[in-house]
Amino acid sequence: MVTVDPYTPGQVPRVLAGRAAELGRIRDQVSRVVAFGELGGAPLVFHAPRGLGKTSLLRTAQREAEEVGCLTAWVACSRERAFLPELLHAVRRSLERAGLPAGGDREAGRWRTRLEKVSLELGLPGLSVGGELRTGVDPVPDASPPAEAAPIGALEDLLHDAATLARGRGREGSRGGTRGGVSPGAGLVLFLDELHAASAVDLSILLNAAQNLGGAREANPLAVVTAGLPVTPEAIVRAATFGERSVFVPLDVLSDDDARALLTVPAQAQQVTWSPEALDLVAAECHGHPYLLQLLGSATWQVARPASGGVLEAGHVVAAVPSARDQLDAMFRARWAGATPGEQAFVRAMAQVAQSQGADNVTRAAIAAQLGQPSSSISVPRERLIEKGVIEPVGHGLVRFTMPGFARWVTELSGEHLTQE
Template sequence: MDPISNPYTPGAGVRPYELVGRGEFIDGFDVALQRSGLRLAARSKILYGLRGVGKTVLLQEFVEHARRRKWLVIEMEARTGQSLMSVLVGQIFQELRDAGRTWSGETLTWVRRVFKAFSLTADPSTGTYSFEVDLEPASGHADSGDPDRDLPEMLGELVSLAGHHGVGLLLAIDELQEVDGPTLSSLNTTIHRMGQGPEPSPFLFVGAGLPSLRRILSEATSYTERLFEYWQIGPLSDDAIRAALKGPTTAHGVRWDPEALDAGVEFCRGYPYFAQVLGQRAWDVAEGTPIARDAVAEAIRYAGRDIDAGLYAARWQRATRGEQRFMQAMADSGGGPVLMSELVTALGRDRPAQLSPTRNQLISKGLVYAPDRGEVDFTVPGMAEFVKRQEVL
């Protein structure tokens, strides 16, 4: 069918035609948002899961819901080696500038002045940010240079501004596992403080990232298990995958042959990214409605190649030979989390410490993560099978 009108959305963070199978999380977030708006206790959320399971699109859905309620929203993506504070400064600036379109008055001016003081210490490299009217920085506020003090103060001012206008503040950070330990600790302190006091502040935090987040956060501060509600974003049910495959074509008056759909569901193994890749291929291959069995069989072959090329091959090639050998030993161990001690034996070493540099490199390249201490696993679903298909090194 016409590729120009192809309704599928393979990619990173690309909003699908319909966000299937995540209703429970969306409802849970809405309850938290409304409770928080009413200054009732509501816990911040951490979305964790493997690559391509749909964390970013869900996070964006939450952001959308907060915006619909006219909340202030600070959203960003953490990157390796980049200072979160400087990105945060830029995002706060944008939000405070945009706030000027609907709000005015002393509270807004005051928060902008605190922001100026904050930005000068938090990110001196970018110079001053200016609003329509030039403002004096509110010296002595959120500008001590200690993020443990400045971050809660700055965000606290934003929450007051939001509260003053009858809404709240949502802070949403994607790829949270990339944030360095000290900044995470300041972030945790901030979130913790927002929940204290005579009544909770209208503030919510949502973080998304790899399954190692739970451990990383609790290593940064001790009370995170109580601070956050952890939501595991796992594979979708077969029914949800069926809906992800079928939904986008319905609007075009195109059906899927039931057997073709079953074959598609089996191929996807619950991964929404696979559903988007397969759907896209099936649309292109199919002659018209219904999308037939043989068209899907052909699309599955193409989609398999697309996934190999787009998801696995680039990652595999990013690894050195030593790292590839390490991954082969992981894949050979049967899939799922592997103990480092097992890999020591498999790779003919004496101690786990000898493998630490390779393991750390693979973590920083984003290929593996540590689900728990002394364990490693692949970040991408199906990577073990791909690795097994590679030539033995």
């Protein structure tokens, strides 16, 4: 029987390997919403460098939340767009799909009014919060605040209403009904991905609204689950002092067992197995990095093209490495091109130090020495590269590249090639 490559480099995986503890934390909050009709808890914030599985985790949790009867709204934040208007759209779409509000003209009218109010407060760049904060990515510095500018309150009211409507669905008057035997009327779960890209003002409004909703937790059947790059916790605490009450959860690379499960479980579904040697090779090459595992898993499958009952062998892996490397190079090239000349110089120096020391973690002092600059003058490129997810701090003034292989790629480029890029 013909088989199909089950691996998903760059897409939400068919099977989420590992992450049981992280999914458990989300489930705890969702269960509270479902069982008690109350707030799940302080916003959950998963943070990790690129490719470690934040989106995959949130998408899996979203599916689970829907399976237990929650409505969900998903927003991927971006520096180009204000995210609160997107959140409104996502919440509205989610309710509409469930046939809400359905309690007759009065309820629908009330909901429309609520939406209009909150759109006015949040949707237009330049609206002011308490005379100080401005929503949007391009604030208008001298726009005078409208008389009723209260985006926090407006968002709070809207989320309260939306969560209450979601909870009430399936009860009297609702057309939402039961889907596939699932009990309706659980509540609302917001999933906010790429949260580091949200503007500080939008973030502040959201955190304030969430904090206020927590003041009446039993009245708000809602949970907020977010993810972003490692700078996210810092951005949150900067946006609102009480932001530190969010629950911060770092995502690490997969354990060796989970890395192997990432490869074997999707293959088993098609009666294809991995030889132990092949598994060892992939595990050694990828260091538990989920994107790399998917990439090399897929490349191996393409080389082997196994029939059902077939075995993926070490030879297939060896033959697949060049094509996986090519794809990885394309990603590295994009990272390189997205860096300023100052950041590129930092990356090059850091890669040289890492390669010469044979270590992943590099000190700030060693990078500065390699560049022939004082340690204090490399702060800006260092911060920017952390923000972009190219490098990450690992404590005690140490940083490392977030993608295995990037240091080698940078040092392997000829000097001429580097200056041309």
